[in-house]
Amino acid sequence: MTKNRKIIIGTRGSKLAIWQAVWVKSELERLHPGLEVELNLIKTTGDRILDVPLSQVGGKGLFVKEIEESLLNGESHLAVHSMKDVPTELPGGLHISVICKRENPRDALVTRLDSANKNGPSAKLTFKGLRQGAVIGTSSLRRSCQLLNVRPDLKIEQLRGNLDTRLRKLDEGLFDAIVLASAGLKRLGLADRITELLAPELCLPAIAQGAIGIECMINSEINELVGPLNDPETSVCVRAERAFLKKLEGGCQVPIAAHARLRRGPGEPELLIMDGLVGNLSGDILIRDHIEGSPSDAKSLGIELAERLLKRGANKILDEVYRQNMPQIDGEVAN
Numbered sequence: 001m002t003k004n005r006k007i008i009i010g011t012r013g014s015k016l017a018i019w020q021a022v023w024v025k026s027e028l029e030r031l032h033p034g035l036e037v038e039l040n041l042i043k044t045t046g047d048r049i050l051d052v053p054l055s056q057v058g059g060k061g062l063f064v065k066e067i068e069e070s071l072l073n074g075e076s077h078l079a080v081h082s083m084k085d086v087p088t089e090l091p092g093g094l095h096i097s098v099i100c101k102r103e104n105p106r107d108a109l110v111t112r113l114d115s116a117n118k119n120g121p122s123a124k125l126t127f128k129g130l131r132q133g134a135v136i137g138t139s140s141l142r143r144s145c146q147l148l149n150v151r152p153d154l155k156i157e158q159l160r161g162n163l164d165t166r167l168r169k170l171d172e173g174l175f176d177a178i179v180l181a182s183a184g185l186k187r188l189g190l191a192d193r194i195t196e197l198l199a200p201e202l203c204l205p206a207i208a209q210g211a212i213g214i215e216c217m218i219n220s221e222i223n224e225l226v227g228p229l230n231d232p233e234t235s236v237c238v239r240a241e242r243a244f245l246k247k248l249e250g251g252c253q254v255p256i257a258a259h260a261r262l263r264r265g266p267g268e269p270e271l272l273i274m275d276g277l278v279g280n281l282s283g284d285i286l287i288r289d290h291i292e293g294s295p296s297d298a299k300s301l302g303i304e305l306a307e308r309l310l311k312r313g314a315n316k317i318l319d320e321v322y323r324q325n326m327p328q329i330d331g332e333v334a335n
Helices: 015-031 065-072 141-150 163-171 182-187 222-229 232-248 295-311 314-324
Strands: 006-011 036-041 078-082 094-099 107-111 117-121 135-137 155-157 177-181 212-217 256-263 271-279 286-293
Touching (some): 006 015, 015 036, 015 182, 094 232, 107 163, 135 163, 141 155, 141 256, 212 222, 232 295, 256 295, 271 295, 286 295
Parallel strands (some): 006 036
Antiparallel strands (some): 078 212, 094 212, 256 271, 271 286
């Protein structure tokens, strides 16, 4: 890259998306002195439609489609995404060039602030300690099916909007608790709002949750520019999870979960360990499995894990989920 060259980052306009884009901007400016980096804030379909559950909006790429269009038409040179929002099929000419170091992928239980103490949750409750019939706010079918599996007494209510909106609705008393990605809370300096980090055994994370991805044109010099931001361990794990998701033909709005990580014991070769899950909407059926193998086989391990779940009936569950969530917007089926 020549000195003083300007590049443009396409991003959503939410606080979290801007935080992620500004972080990438600062890293690029640090790595490449003289480089000028600007943000192009783009409103996506998922940002515009807030009164319909995501699972019923229809289509994939609800939070990336318009940003990808800006890459293809030259309005942006690279895009910064939450990887859990990125479909496994990308438009021709584009690819995920870099996956940055992952934040903790676990989900977080968040309870209301005490009116007398605005600095933290009213009580350090646990998920299992919530009252009988507690109202939980989440728009995620993945989260709701797993929580209901453990606590079928819970009442799950739809909760959408940015992080501030979700926390405000919680503190106004609309919910007993809400469930959010811990990564977003930590990145925005809101880690003190976390009441409990949910164990993966209780609530397996979304595919690629906590990871930031950089998308650009395949044949662009941007690839060399952003290359140092790639984290090899995160990249291997996320690509395994995305291979799992692709084999299941799922998106980020269906009850599919996976978590891959690397492990190396003293004197042992490095292992990729991965758990995957598919659940039905009521949470009374969860199909879960586990696989281990060489990190060099990340993609094939993700595919094999998905195939195991399909053999155990995951396809029937997913077919039923899609039937029950025919996309509807203003009474019409969405395209």
